[in-house]
Amino acid sequence: MANSTALHSNITQVSVDSNKNIESLRMAYLILLVLCFCIFLYFLTIILSVYFTTAHIRENTRYVLFVYMLINDTLYLVLGFFLVVFNIYVINLPVPLCIVLVILSLTSFMATPYYLAVMSLERYVAICYPLRHAQLCTPQRSHAAIAIIWAVGFSPCVADFIALSSSVETKYFSLSGICGRPMLIKTPMQNNMRYITIIFSFTMVGLIIVYTYIRIMLIARKLSSNKSSAFKAGKTVILHAFQLLLCMSAFTSHFTETYLKDYFAFFPITNFLLLMCLPRFLSPFIYGIRDEVLRKYIIKWHSFAITLG
Structure with missing residues (x-):
């Protein structure tokens, strides 16, 4: 009897220690995520100040699109971070609030590849039609393109909400629960619409990026002057393609969490950090610090911030 009690006590202690270790690792991931987010916000603040x-x-279309893409990514990161924390610590939210958060999160998530496509088209016009670039790519048209990006990203969410409303009773909207997309999926049609939208969107964006890159490289081979600008534009489009691939890796999170969550207790936050956040954390470095004009101002503002500190 004494041995049985001791064994039970040991098992209980191991279970407690295991839970403590899992909680410590989860907290370490959250701290790492917050630190990365702080660095991202620091560079975002400098870029916005510039x-x-x-x-x-x-007044430059390229920078208008870049800055609004950063703002869009910041919105997604903030919303995604809170949703992950709510899920980890099982914090229930009212369904209406959850719907708003999920729609904003999904819209900003879908907007990122659209920004990459429009930025690639801007580089394409700058190299292939330099005489018409100032006429075609104006700040006003950039803002119109941004509005279209958000409208296109928001449309599937509206269709999803209509499908949800038609499949649940009114009292459903007075409930509370763990906020996430699974909470808002009530029909197979909603999943089908989501997969079709994602596949179509990323395929179209990928085709646009490939087309613009090929056209820019063909022009670069023909140019006898300004060849370096064309090759630099080609490299920028390649970076767009690289970031698009990183964004597409987010779709593997559903499968990894489904099949590996039993082996890895904090898999959701790992997925969020590596697959959702990493592509967006890289944006200020890929497009900001790499750009000669922005880099000069970033260094200047950074030095000014250090002086104030």
Whole structure:
């Protein structure tokens, strides 16, 4: 009897220690995520300061699209972070609030590849039609393109909400639960619409990026002057393709969480950090620090911030 009690006590202690280790690792992941997010916000603040205080940058279509893509990614990261924390610590939210958060999160998630496509098209016009670039790519048209991006990203969410509303009773919207897309999926049609939208969107964006890259490289081979600008534009489009691939890796999270969550207790937060956040954390470095004009201002603002500190 004493041996049985001791064995039970040991098992209980191991279970407690295991839970403590899991909680410690989960907290370490959250701290790492917050640190990465702080670094991202630091560079975002500098880039926004440069953008809103420098007239010729604010009038450049390339920088308009880049800055609004960063703002879009920041919105997605903030919403995604809170949703992950709510899921980890089992915090229930009212269904209406959850719907708003999920729609904003999904819309900003889908908007990122659209920004990459429009930015690739801007580089395509700049190299292939340089005489018409100033006419075609204006700040006003950039803002119109941004509005279209959000409208296109928002449309599937509207269709999804209509499908949800038609399949549940009114009292469903007065309930609370763990907020996430699974909570809002009530019919197979919703999943089908989501997969069709994602596949179509990323295929079209991929084709646009490939087309613009091929056209830019063909022009670069023909140019006798300004060849370096064309090759630099080609490299930028390749970076768009690289970031698109990183964004597409997010779709593997559903399968990895389904089949590996029993072996890895904090798999959701790992997926969120590596597959959702990483492509967006890289944006200020890929497009901001790499750009000669922005890099000069970023260094200047960074030095100014250190002086103030």
